[in-house]
Amino acid sequence: MSALTKAELAEHLHTELGLSKRDAKDMVETFFDEIRGCLRENEQVKLSGFGNFDLRDKRERPGRNPKTGEEIPISARRVVTFRPGQKLKSRVETYSNAKAREA
Amino acid sequence: MTKSELIEQIASRQSSLSLKEVESAVRLILDDITDSLAQGGRVEIRGFGSFSLHYREPRVGRNPKTGDAVPLTGKYVPHFKPGKELREQVDASRSLGY
Numbered sequence: 001m002s003a004l005t006k007a008e009l010a011e012h013l014h015t016e017l018g019l020s021k022r023d024a025k026d027m028v029e030t031f032f033d034e035i036r037g038c039l040r041e042n043e044q045v046k047l048s049g050f051g052n053f054d055l056r057d058k059r060e061r062p063g064r065n066p067k068t069g070e071e072i073p074i075s076a077r078r079v080v081t082f083r084p085g086q087k088l089k090s091r092v093e094t095y096s097n098a099k100a101r102e103a
Numbered sequence: 104m105t106k107s108e109l110i111e112q113i114a115s116r117q118s119s120l121s122l123k124e125v126e127s128a129v130r131l132i133l134d135d136i137t138d139s140l141a142q143g144g145r146v147e148i149r150g151f152g153s154f155s156l157h158y159r160e161p162r163v164g165r166n167p168k169t170g171d172a173v174p175l176t177g178k179y180v181p182h183f184k185p186g187k188e189l190r191e192q193v194d195a196s197r198s199l200g201y
Contacts, residue, residue: 003146003147004139004145005146005149009135016131017128017131019120023117027128030113030117031128032148034104034113034116035109036150038104038109039192040193040195041196041201042196044104045104045109049133050133050137051181077194078194079190080183084181088140088181089180091140092180095156096179
C-alpha cells in the first residue's frame with residue numbers, strides 16, 4: 001500500500017466535503033502549518049482521540065559515530081514526541097489482532 | 104493548543120471556509136490518518152513528518168496487582184517521526200529562548 005500524502009488528503013476533502021480543490025489544498029497546508037507553528041513556539045498540541053504532540057528538551061549526552069566508533073557528544077536539543085491517543089491506539093490494536101489471526 | 108483552538112486558528116486564516124467546514128475538514132484529515140494506520144499503512148507529510156507502525160515483540164507481562172505472569176501477544180503501535188523541517192524549526196526555537 002502506498003503512503004497517504006497531502007495530495008490525497010486534499011483530494012479527499014474535495015470529494016468528501018465538496019471543498020474546492022484550491023480550498024482543500026490550502027486547508028491541508030494550513031492544518032500542518034498551524035501545528036508546526038505551535039510546536040515552534042514550544043507549545044504542546046493536543047488532538048483528542050488522535051494524540052498529543054509534546055516537546056522535550058534533551059541534555060547533551062555522549063554519542064558515537066557508528067561507522068568509525070569515534071566518540072562525539074550529541075548536543076542538547078529540543079525534540080517533538082508523539083503520544084498516540086486512546087482511539088488511535090485501539091484502532092491500530094485491531095489491526096495487530098487481525099495480523100495475529102492471519103499468522 | 105487543543106483541537107478546538109486549532110480549528111479556530113485555521114478558520115481565522117481560511118476566510119473562504121466557515122468554522123463548520125474547517126471542523127469537518129480537521130476531523131476528516133485525522134480520520135484519514137487513523138484509517139491509513141489502522142490498515143497497516145504509512146502517512147508521509149512533507150515538511151512535517153511521517154506516521155507509521157512499529158512492531159512490539161510478544162513478551163511476558165505482569166498483573167501489577169497480583170504479580171502473576173501474563174503472556175502478551177506482539178502488537179503494532181503508532182509512531183511519528185518528525186520531518187527535517189519540523190525538527191530543525193523546533194530545535195532552533197530553543198536557542199531563540201522559547
